[in-house]
Amino acid sequence: MDDASGKTYYACVIKDATACCSQGIEFKLRKGLSYPEDQSKITVKGTFTTYKEKKMTYSCLKNAVLER
Structure with a gap:
């Protein structure tokens, strides 16, 4: 959790x-x-996207599913 924003990543x-x-x-x-x-050891599959937050660009796998 990011203490400044309260968001969990x-x-x-x-x-x-x-x-x-x-x-x-x-x-x-x-x-x-x-x-x-x-x-945990996992495999994640999702759609690669980017988003902006506070003038920075980040990457993220959205709508992801796990393979264990």
Whole structure:
């Protein structure tokens, strides 16, 4: 949760093949689905979109579903 805005953001972390580096991507689940527990290994599929918030552009997988 972002203390300044009060919003909760969900993201998954993707490690590279050598596990030395990682990248994260935010996702918003399709309505009616439950978010996984922290540290769960998941696969997320969704529609890649971008949005602006406070003059910054962010990427997000919208309408996402989980494969566990």
